[in-house]
Each structure stands twice: as C-alpha cells, then as structure tokens.
Amino acid sequence: MKKRIIAGVLAGVCGIMSAGCSSTKTAEETKTTEYGDLPYVELTMVYPISANTTQDQDMVTEKINEYLKEKLNCTVKLEALDTSTFYEKFPVMISSSEEFDIGWVNSSMLLQNVSRNAFVELDELLDKYAPETKELLPEITLEGVKVNNKLYSLPVYKEYGYGNSYYFRKDIVDKYDFDLSSLKTMRDFEPMLETIKANEPELTPYFVESGAMEPYIPAEEGEKYYFAVAGLPGSICFDPETEKFCNRVETEEYKNKYRILNEWNKKGYINKDAITVSASFDEIIKGNRGWFVTTSSKPGVEDSLSTSVGTEMIRGYDEKSYVMTTSLMGSMNVISTTSKNPERAMMLLNLLYTDKYLINLFNFGIEGTHYKKVDENTIALPDGVTSQNDTGYAPGIDWRLGNNYNLYLWDYEKPDKWEQYRSFSENSEAEPLLGFYVDTANIKNNIAAINNLSTSYDMPLTAGVGNADEFISEYDQKLKEAGIDTIIEETQRQYDEWKKSK
C-alpha cells in the first residue's frame, strides 16, 4: 500500500516536471515574421462579451491563434468574460496584479488605475511598434484619452460622439399611429403610454429594469443641459453657462424628471418589479415586456437592434451628440504593467487596427460557419439562422476592439454605415470639459460614500417608486453629509487651473 502511494506521488511529480519542460521548450522557438525575429509568446486578452452567445469561442480562438502564430509568432488566451462578471472580475484582476497583456477599459477604469500605475505608458510603444495605428487614429481621439498628457490606452477607432436615442417597436408605432417626430419632452410620451396601457395589456407602457438609465429626454422643452464629469459620480455636473460645477440633484431639471417618473409609476405605467428585475434588450422586446428601449444614437443602431430582437425597431428623438471625455474614453484597450511582453501586445493591437481579416475573425467568427459572405464587404447570416445570437458566435464586441471601419457589414445594414459614422462624429460638438479630468486622490473618501448613495437612490428614483420629492430631498441631504461640496470645490479648483493652463 505504502509503496503504491509513493509511486503515485512520484509519477505525479514527474508529470508536473515534464509538463514544465515541454512548455519551456516551445517558448524558445523563434520565428521570422515581418516584424523581425520574434520568440514565441502567449498573450492574454481580457474583454467583456455579451452573455451566452459564444459557444464556439474555442473554435474561433483556434483560428485566431493559427493566424497570429503566422503573423506574430504568438497565441492569445482570450478571457472573454460575460459583461456582468467582467465589471466585477476585471478590477479584481488588476488589483491583485494578475498577469495579463491586453485589457478593455472604460473611462472610470482607466482613470482609477492609471494613478496606481496599472497600465503601461504607450507613447513610445505606439511610435515604435504601431506607427500605422498612430497614423490611422484621429488626433482628437488620441489626445482625448491622454491622462496627464501621457497616453495609456488606445481608443477603439469608431464614432466618437455620444448621444442617446429611443428605439420603438415599429408594429406598435404603426398600429396606433404614434408621431415620433413630435417627441420633444417627457410629457410628449404620456399620450403614447396611456394608449399602450389601455390597449396592450401584455406590454408595460414604460418598462424599467435594474440597469436602466434615467430618461435622457428633457422633462420640459428648452431645459438647460448639464454635462457629466469623467471619473466622478453622476450627481456632480457641470453648468456650461456659468462654468461652475454643481450638485445635480438640486437642479430643477433633475427634480422635474423624477417627479414625472413618480407620476408615471402612480398611474401604473411602470412595471412593479422594476427594481429587482434585470433584462436585456432581447428579453424586453422578445419577452413582450416593453415596446421601446434606450441606447446610443450612433448611426445604424436600429438595423442591428432590429435583427437581434427579431422585429423592426425605429428610432425617435435623437439627443444632441457631443464629443466628451467620457465618450472618447468609452472604449479603450490598455496594456497591463504585469505584461511580460508589452511590445508584442502593441504589435497585436496594431494588427487589430490594421488587419482586416483578424478584426473580422474576432467580431464575426469563421466564414461559412458563423456567417456567409455576400460580397467583398458584406456578410449575411448562415442559411436557416434568423439571429446572430443563434450562430454560436456573437460576442457583441464590435465597439470594444480595434478598428470599426475595417468591419464587414451585415446585409441588413446600410452600405454607407461607415460614412455615416464619420459624419456623425464630425457633427458632434466638443463638450466644454473635453480633455479635463479630475485627480481624485484627495476626494476618494467622498466619492466612495457618494457611489454608495447613488446605488441607494438612483434606481428607486428611476423606477418612480415612493414619493419623488421626499426621496430627492433625502438624497440631497445625504449627499451633503457625504461631502459632495468638498468634491465640487476641489473639482472647481482643478478646473480653473486647467482652464488657465489651456
């Protein structure tokens, strides 16, 4: 018995040792590529994907690796995390100094972690290993994502304005003959909601779920527009007329909005389980729960949305789009300081911006399996499949990696989508805070406290439960106690300095 156990242990140890040997052996293989002689490395990429739609990830990864082996003598390990887990897991990966090479970040993730030196400074790497990408990216986007005048991230090359739009089910709009062009304020919504409530018992007139954002449409026409500040909680905003930062909860515009939602809830327009239910656009529309959704107003959204939810959607009320720090920083790729091969990571990033085959592989999967080609730049769903989600590979990462303008277009999309993207970007006005960001080192405590309050109050307010006025004044009171004025003061000071230096 004893002998057998020892033998087992020895066998195990041998196994581990030999595995160790074999992996070091492949690591030494060097290959001549167009970037010179490169030793073999494995890179890890971390990015979020939409849930449950990438059963064929391994198949696609294999194809990607085949290609990268050829091009850069590397393979990638893709940590493609479900969106909901990504935002929890990735910050933990960063703070525990876990090793990875390329990661996806948004503005708050970038700003928080740059101050802790989690990401590699890219200026030099970009010049050296990705000159094509530097050439490609518009000046304004590269400048806009800089922190302290240093580049830590590469913005995804896509549209760079930001605004929202409502997308309605066309059959419903037609059935009741709603005039979407007259939609200017929240009040204009009311007759529609009333009609739906009276005639469509299945549908919730104003569907709210736990991740819903507040209505972007003004409560009344001609209301003042306040800007959000990159890296700060949403309760702090910027008034472009006076150039002062203020407590958003105290503005009349904010109060009006939530009073109306409160009213809507009392009238029974909002679903009862608003606070606890979470639902994707698919689930809202396919599940017959709501009849419109809110998302970005960039061109072409209605087309992709229509196919993913399986019924035609049309847009109504485009918000004025702005080029903002937060929108420029909306989707970026960084190289981690824990990376052993930042140079190779930069080469891979460069490929994602310049190599048409690779970026399409990442986005759409394998030709013939996940899509079929219609012509040079147009693709269609494989025969017998009605939604991209059913193809086995629909990561929904088109706006999260590389270069949008190199992507194929679906046959249902408008052929001039990319031209529309360009004009959408050019028509977006630069926000007054563009390029300004707050150093939060001295106000971290207050931000933590206010983040906590936001989670307590934003959702009930958006769902319109209780008494809005009471809620708002309580929220305001708590914000003051948590030190919102300290944050405003500090931000104002930094802004004034920044303004002077400009």
Added chain:
Amino acid sequence: MKKIQRVNKYKALLVMMLPMVIVQILNGYLPLFGLTIAFKDVDYSKGLLGSDWIGLKNFEFMFASSDIWHIIANTIVYNLIFIVLGMAMAVALAIMLNEIRNRFMAKTYQTLLILPYFLSMVVVSYIVYAFLSPQYGFIPELFAKLGLPEIDWYSDPDLWRPLLVGIKMWSSVGYNSIIYLATLAGMDTSLFEAAMIDGASKWQQIRYITLPMLKTVMTVTLILSLGGIIKGDFGLFYQVPMNSPQLYPATDVIDTYVYRSLTQLGDIGMSSAVGFMQSVVGCILVIAANKIVKFIDSDQAIF
C-alpha cells in the same frame, strides 16, 4: 537530550500534525503580510511591499457617510440575534432529534434539516424571489386571490428584518445542531436511567442533565462566534434581497456597504482597511469573551 527523547516518543503524532501546520502557515500566517496593505497607498509598479505608507487614511472613507453607525448597528444586532437565536434553536433541535427513537426517521429529519445549509445564497435568493416577486411571485398572487391587501415585498424594509433572520435560521440551524447532537450521542445513558427511576419527568431530565452537559460546547461556540460579530453574511444580505436599494435600511451591513462603495472605486487599500478592522474587533471580542468566561468559570474557557 530529554527533548529529543520526547520528539522521538511522539514522532508519529508530530508527523500527523505536520500537514496541518504547513497548511496553517501557508493559509493563516503568510497572508498576514497583507495586513500592511491597509496602511498603504498601493502602487502596482512599486509592488505591495514598496508602496508608500499613508497611516490611517484608508480607514477614513468608512466614516465619510453618516449611515455608517446605522450600518454597524445593523451588523451587530443581526449577528447577536443569529448567535443567540441560532444557538437556542440548534440546541432545541439537537435535543428533539436525539429523542426520536426511530433511527430511520431521525436520519431523515436530520438530512432534510441540514440540506439548506448547502444551498448557495444565490440559489436561495431566487427561491425567495419566486415566492415574493411583485410581478409573478407565489405569495403576492395568493394574497390577490384571497383578497388580502397588496404588499410590495422588495420595497418594505420592515418586512425583511424577520425575513432575513428566518432565512438565516432555516439555512444554518440544521448544520449547527450537528455539534450538539454529537455531544448528546456521547452522553452516558445511565444518568438518564437513574433520573427516570427517581421519577424525573422528560422536561426535568433535559433541564438538569442534558443542558448542563451541553454547556461546555455552547460556551466554546459562543466565544468563537463572537469573533465574527462585525462581519456580515454577504450572500444573505446582498443576494437574498436582490440588492434592492429600498431595503438598504434593513439589509445594509458592513460588508455590503463596503462592496458597494468600493467596487466602482476599486481601491484595494481601502477594502483591506475594512477587513483589518473587522479582524481586529473580532479578535478583541474573542479574547474579551474568553476572559469573562474564565472569570466566571475557569473550566469553560477555551484558552
């Protein structure tokens, strides 16, 4: 020389102890270096040991909000209820199970009662949701059928205080009763026989024989559980109420509060500070409780 002899004598025992000692060093003592993070301004490029010391600054955020005292009170009160009620119910359950003479039935009850302990709180949260969901829940539908007034379970914090205690008891009582049941099983039955001959009723037997015999185990459990008194059961308080903001007055404990404050900020120093504080308070409480027990009855103390 003597020492070597003694080592030699207990050789076998020492070897048996070795794996646990190693595990304890790896899991319990090495990570203690991490405690320093609570006092540092973490900079990934300098590494954990090289980051700058910043004193108590990481602790400040907890007290930036006026809610914190309410949250600390919540944590402590819930845990006190869990400890006291949990112990009372576990002991009662153990005695009842011990009285069941049919072995098959006793085992069946025991298994059924322990089962909830192995359910993840996420699963429990959806079981509860199936009952209470305002749109499709079992209880709201039942209330509607019976013509009872409508209750919105996920927005009334007062309902959740007893509910959370109930859920916690349901999930942990069976498991906690095992240790008492084991003690009871090891008891000398002749004591009961003697009592019965003297005409003691069942109740008297429990009061004067069973409970005193369980006292030692109860004291040990009590002292140990005091160590966790300012740690909230995250699954219970975060998952089960579906993180509904309107329930925060009843469901917010230190762990959920810290989670919400820091997930967006991602500050490892600040979160370590909380862990540090919880451990220190827990440690002090355990030592203090043990001192008090020692003062009252030195045989019952654990160290």
